[in-house]
Amino acid sequence: MLYALSSVIIFFIFWELIALYSPSPYLPDPYSVLRAFITILTVGDVDGYTLTWHAVVSLERVLLGFAVGTATGIPIGMLLGIKPTLKGAVTPIIEPLRFIPPIAWIPLSIVLLIGLWRYIFLIWIGVFFPVLLDTIAGVKRTSITLIQMARTFGADNKKIITKIVFPSSLPEIMNGLRVGLGVGWMCIVAAEMIGGEPVGLGRLILKYANLLQIDVVIVGMITIGLIGLALNYLILLLEKRMFRWRVEIRA
Amino acid sequence: MKKAILLESVSKKYEVGSSSLEVIKDLTFDVNENEFVCIVGPSGCGKTTLLRIVSGLEPPSSGRVLVFDTPPDPRRQKFGVIFQEDSLLPWRTVLGNVKFGLELQGYKETEHEKIARTYIELVGLQGFENYYPHQISGGMKKRVAIARALAINPDLILMDEPFADLDAQTRSLMQRELLNVWSKLNKTVLFITHNVEEAVFLAQRVFVLTKRPSKVKQIINIDLPYPRARLSPPFISYRERILTAFHEELEGI
Incomplete structure (x- = not known):
C-alpha cells in the first residue's frame, strides 16, 4: 500500500517536471488537469454536457456492444469447441479477422451501418474475439471422465452440454468476458469517432483535441482508465463469488 | 437363476490408422443377479473397454451383450x-x-x-x-x-478400479464398507481390479482375464463366508491360485 502510494506520488512529480521543462505550450501540469476535471464534472464541456453524462453514455454504448458480443461469442464458442471440424473450417476466417484493429473497421462500418449500430459493431469487434476464444478453450478443457460419467447416467447430448460442458467452461468464459469488456471499453474512442453525437468520453477527447485543450483530453483519458479499472474489478469480484469451488485450485 | 450380465463371444477392435488393435477377443461369461464378481487381469488387457461395453457406452465389434436380457442402454437402464x-x-x-x-x-x-x-x-x-x-x-x-x-x-453397479488411487488403509476400509452396502442393498456388482487380494476379499467369483486380446482364462469361486480374514489359510491359498494364473499372463508382456 505504501509502495503503491509512493509510486503514484513519484508519477505526479515526474509529470509536473515534464510539464515544467517541456518546450510545448500545450502540455498541461497535473494541477490544470485537476481544475479541468472539476470544471467538466460540475459545469460541463463547451456543449454543456458534464463528465458524468459523458461517462454514462459511453458506458451504455459499451454495455450494449458487450451484450451483443457475449450473446454471439458464447454460443458460437460453445459450438466451435464442441465441433472441431467446424472450428477447423472457420479458423482461416476467424484468425486473421481478430488481428484487424477496431479503428480499421471505421470506414466499413460507416458504409454498412447506421446510428447506434456503428457503436455496437465497433465495440463488438473488441468483445467478441476474447469471449469466443476463451469459450472454445473452456469447452476443450472439459474432462472426458465427467462426460462419460454423465453418459452412464443416461445423459443425452443436450444434458451433457448444459450440465457438464457449460458449467465446466464457465471459469474460462468469465475470464473471456472480463477481457472482452476491457477491450470493448478500450474501443470506445474509436466507436465514438464515427457517431455524430457530441456526447461520450471518446467524443469529449476528440472535441477537445480539436480545440487543443489537452487538459480536458487528459481528463477524458483518466476517466476511461479509471472506469475500465472499476469494470475489471467488478467482474473479478463476481468471479470470486461464483467460483468458490475453485479457490484452492488456483492458490 | 436370472442373468444380470451375459456376454457371448464378444470382441472389440479399434481401428488405428490402417492397422487394427484387438482388445477383446471371444469373451464369454455371465454374472448372476445380486452376485459380486471381480475381474482381474494384467494392465492394458481391456478391462476398462469391457466395462464400457457392459455399460452400453460402446458397442462390441462382434458378439452379443445382454444386461437383464436387453442390450445395455444407459438411457433406459x-x-x-x-x-x-x-x-x-x-x-x-x-x-x-x-x-x-x-x-x-x-x-x-x-x-x-x-x-x-x-x-x-x-x-x-x-x-x-x-x-x-x-x-x-x-x-x-x-x-x-x-x-x-x-x-x-x-440395476447394476460397475466399478473400474475404484480404490486404486487410495492409500492401503483407506482402501481396506472402503472394501469393507462396500461389502456392507452390497449386503444391505442386494445389488449385482461387476468390479474391475488388478489387485488380487482385493478380488479375493470382495468377490463371490473371480474372472481372470488373459493378456490382450482378452478372454476369460479362469473362473474361480471363492467359497468363503463374509467377512473374510485376509490372513486365513484358505484366503491365502485362493490368493495364490489367482496370482499364479495372473502371473502366467504377466510374463508374456
Missing part, C-alpha cells in the same frame, strides 16, 4: 458406474453431486434432496453435504461417487 479417476463435478457440493444422477434419471425434483441425504448417510458423509470436492479427501470423494451411483437405485 440404470447403471451405477464408479470410475477410477475422480469423477465428481468440482463446481457442485457433495449434496449437489449426489443429486446429479437423480436429475438425469428423471426423479421428481422434490425427492432429490431426501434421497441424496439418505445415501450420503449410508456412505457415512453426513455433515459434509455442503463441502466442495476440493475440500474433502480422496476416500471421501470415492464415497460421494458411490452414493451418487447408489442413489438412482441402479
Whole structure:
C-alpha cells in the first residue's frame, strides 16, 4: 500500500517536471488537469454536457456492444469447441479477422451501418474475439471422465452440454468476458469517432483535441482508465463469488 | 437363476490408422443377479473397454451383450458406474453431486434432496453435504461417487478400479464398507481390479482375464463366508491360485 502510494506520488512529480521543462505550450501540469476535471464534472464541456453524462453514455454504448458480443461469442464458442471440424473450417476466417484493429473497421462500418449500430459493431469487434476464444478453450478443457460419467447416467447430448460442458467452461468464459469488456471499453474512442453525437468520453477527447485543450483530453483519458479499472474489478469480484469451488485450485 | 450380465463371444477392435488393435477377443461369461464378481487381469488387457461395453457406452465389434436380457442402454437402464479417476463435478457440493444422477434419471425434483441425504448417510458423509470436492479427501470423494451411483437405485453397479488411487488403509476400509452396502442393498456388482487380494476379499467369483486380446482364462469361486480374514489359510491359498494364473499372463508382456 505504501509502495503503491509512493509510486503514484513519484508519477505526479515526474509529470509536473515534464510539464515544467517541456518546450510545448500545450502540455498541461497535473494541477490544470485537476481544475479541468472539476470544471467538466460540475459545469460541463463547451456543449454543456458534464463528465458524468459523458461517462454514462459511453458506458451504455459499451454495455450494449458487450451484450451483443457475449450473446454471439458464447454460443458460437460453445459450438466451435464442441465441433472441431467446424472450428477447423472457420479458423482461416476467424484468425486473421481478430488481428484487424477496431479503428480499421471505421470506414466499413460507416458504409454498412447506421446510428447506434456503428457503436455496437465497433465495440463488438473488441468483445467478441476474447469471449469466443476463451469459450472454445473452456469447452476443450472439459474432462472426458465427467462426460462419460454423465453418459452412464443416461445423459443425452443436450444434458451433457448444459450440465457438464457449460458449467465446466464457465471459469474460462468469465475470464473471456472480463477481457472482452476491457477491450470493448478500450474501443470506445474509436466507436465514438464515427457517431455524430457530441456526447461520450471518446467524443469529449476528440472535441477537445480539436480545440487543443489537452487538459480536458487528459481528463477524458483518466476517466476511461479509471472506469475500465472499476469494470475489471467488478467482474473479478463476481468471479470470486461464483467460483468458490475453485479457490484452492488456483492458490 | 436370472442373468444380470451375459456376454457371448464378444470382441472389440479399434481401428488405428490402417492397422487394427484387438482388445477383446471371444469373451464369454455371465454374472448372476445380486452376485459380486471381480475381474482381474494384467494392465492394458481391456478391462476398462469391457466395462464400457457392459455399460452400453460402446458397442462390441462382434458378439452379443445382454444386461437383464436387453442390450445395455444407459438411457433406459440404470447403471451405477464408479470410475477410477475422480469423477465428481468440482463446481457442485457433495449434496449437489449426489443429486446429479437423480436429475438425469428423471426423479421428481422434490425427492432429490431426501434421497441424496439418505445415501450420503449410508456412505457415512453426513455433515459434509455442503463441502466442495476440493475440500474433502480422496476416500471421501470415492464415497460421494458411490452414493451418487447408489442413489438412482441402479440395476447394476460397475466399478473400474475404484480404490486404486487410495492409500492401503483407506482402501481396506472402503472394501469393507462396500461389502456392507452390497449386503444391505442386494445389488449385482461387476468390479474391475488388478489387485488380487482385493478380488479375493470382495468377490463371490473371480474372472481372470488373459493378456490382450482378452478372454476369460479362469473362473474361480471363492467359497468363503463374509467377512473374510485376509490372513486365513484358505484366503491365502485362493490368493495364490489367482496370482499364479495372473502371473502366467504377466510374463508374456
